[in-house]
Amino acid sequence: MTTAREVMHSGCECMNINENLATVARRMAELDIGAMPVCGDDNRLKGMVTDRDIVVKAVAQGKDPAQVKAGEILDGGTVWWVDPGTDVEEVLHEMAEHRIRRLPVLENEELVGIISQPDLAAKLPKDKIGELVETISGSSH
Template sequence: MTTAREVMHFGVECLSVDETLTTAAERMAALDVGAMPVCEGERLRGIITDRDIVVKVIAQGRDPSEFTAGSLIGSGPVWTAQTDTDVDEILHDMIEHKIRRVPVLEDDRLVGIISQADLAANLPDDKVGELVEAVSSTAH
């Protein structure tokens, strides 16, 4: 069994719920990432993507400096995994819920994140293909 701890990116940075979307975009650019978790203290509240900022704010003619990271996170559940979760279970959740990234928790603290690329490097091609097909049809 391969676990989340074995495939995740460690040391993931979090945006504060009250950071502006301008700051969020700058941090994403500096880190060369397309998504970042949003936290309140040490508690994970959601994930926002560069696409969220563009589609929900900039494309609507709004100023990203007037919105916070917390304003873009949804009210629905955040799909997470524990460090000891089997990657097959994570893959199943990503396919079922059409998600591209899964934050990894340990003792309710965010310790890492798993992306499609992380799974692609650690799973057979047929499983990865199923994931890519599922999340590409309707990305969250």
């Protein structure tokens, strides 16, 4: 069995919910990533901010990214995640079912990694990845 820990990107950063979007965007650019985990003052994951979120929920609405906090654009919905010991088949199922492209990995309520579609593509058969991409691509996330 291949686990989430074996396919995840470890050493993820988590931006604070009170950080402004300009800072979040700069850090995302430095790391060359399209989504940034956002944590509360308790260091617990509160959600994910994507580059699209910054554009659609702030810039396109005429808001100054330097004045909008990361926590203000979180949708407040369920934050989907898996445990490091989760089988990659279950990871695939969760990503497809919830139509998400990046899945945080939490251990003892702490962010320890993130799994993206390419992470899974390296470990799963092509037909299963095809199903995942097809399912998620129908999503607006």
